[in-house]
Amino acid sequence: MKNTKLFSGTIALTLIITLLAGQAPSGAAEKQVNKTASVNFVAFDDAEYHTSPDKRIGAKILVDPSKVGPSIATLVHLTYLPGAHIGSHRHVFVTEIIHVLEGNLTLRIGEEIKVLGPNSTAFIPAKSFHEYLNDSTDVVKFLQYYSPSGPEEEYRNWTKPADDAAAAAKAAPAAKKEEEKHVVTPPLPAVPGSPTEVKLGGVTEKPAATKSEPEKIDDKDRLSLNSQPPSVASAAKTIKAVEKSGNK
Numbered sequence: 135m136k137n138t139k140l141f142s143g144t145i146a147l148t149l150i151i152t153l154l155a156g157q158a159p160s161g162a163a164e165k166q167v168n169k170t171a172s173v174n175f176v177a178f179d180d181a182e183y184h185t186s187p188d189k190r191i192g193a194k195i196l197v198d199p200s201k202v203g204p205s206i207a208t209l210v211h212l213t214y215l216p217g218a219h220i221g222s223h224r225h226v227f228v229t230e231i232i233h234v235l236e237g238n239l240t241l242r243i244g245e246e247i248k249v250l251g252p253n254s255t256a257f258i259p260a261k262s263f264h265e266y267l268n269d270s271t272d273v274v275k276f277l278q279y280y281s282p283s284g285p286e287e288e289y290r291n292w293t294k295p296a297d298d299a300a301a302a303a304k305a306a307p308a309a310k311k312e313e314e315k316h317v318v319t320p321p322l323p324a325v326p327g328s329p330t331e332v333k334l335g336g337v338t339e340k341p342a343a344t345k346s347e348p349e350k351i352d353d354k355d356r357l358s359l360n361s362q363p364p365s366v367a368s369a370a371k372t373i374k375a376v377e378k379s380g381n382k
Contacts, residue, residue: 173202178211184292190218193289208283213275214239214268222265229281230258237274240267250276 181194192213199205214237222242232241234250241248241256243264250256258264268274280286 176201181211182294183296184289184294186218186292188218190215191220193292195286195289198283198286206282208280208286210278210280210286210289211275212278213273214266215273216268216271218266218268218274220266222263224261224263225280225285226261227282228285229260230264230285231279231281232256232258232276233279234274234276236276237268237272238270239274239276240269241265242267 176196178194178196181196184193184195185191186193194211195201195208196211197205197207197209199208232239232250233255234252236252239250241250241264243256243258244262248256278286
């Protein structure tokens with residue numbers, strides 16, 4: 135009886151664990167599908183970042199048909215560094231709206247020129263010539279809305295810093311490997327007393343030692359081979375001379 139109850143309890147526990155294990159992955163998978171499949175919500179960090187050729191303007195396309203499917207609207211987040219400027223242009227069939235988030239943006243629409251501060255909005259009708267300028271010393275951030283979409287495609291032609299960083303990181307090991315391939319041996323330290331001024335592979339001419347001129351001898355001190363050697367007095371004569379001088 136006890137064995138039967140124990141067996142029944144084990145089966146029940148196994149079923150509960152199986153059910154819980156089956157539900158957990160299902161819920162996680164559902165959340166994952168909702169996260170990746172949803173086109174109604176866009177995270178700012180998920181948008182690709184593009185920079186202008188002069189590196190003064192950064193653009194993030196938050197909403198456009200390529201992300202949300204068929205649509206007639208586009209929303210772009212733009213960052214203008216000091217000195218950033220987009221020259222006069224117009225969109226024949228596109229209406230544009232600008233909303234400044236930070237900084238002060240100088241905007242010309244037709245003949246009107248205004249400086250838009252934070253929380254300011256401007257409406258740019260189709261076919262109207264307009265241009266943007268950040269002539270301040272602060273960074274300007276604003277939202278750009280197009281309807282219908284289309285002009286935002288110009289931003290896709292700009293550089294993506296993420297791609298440049300990845301390419302540079304990929305090229306760095308290859309360049310280092312190529313550099314190491316041509317290295318025979320690392321340079322050796324200089325040995326104290328060695329001729330370090332002579333470069334490897336160079337030839338330095340050493341000046342020959344100059345011959346010293348012979349010392350000049352005065353004619354008075356020069357002895358001729360034909361001359362007689364000086365006479366040397368004998369020892370007996372020298373003793374007698376000393377004795378005579380003593381007797382005196």
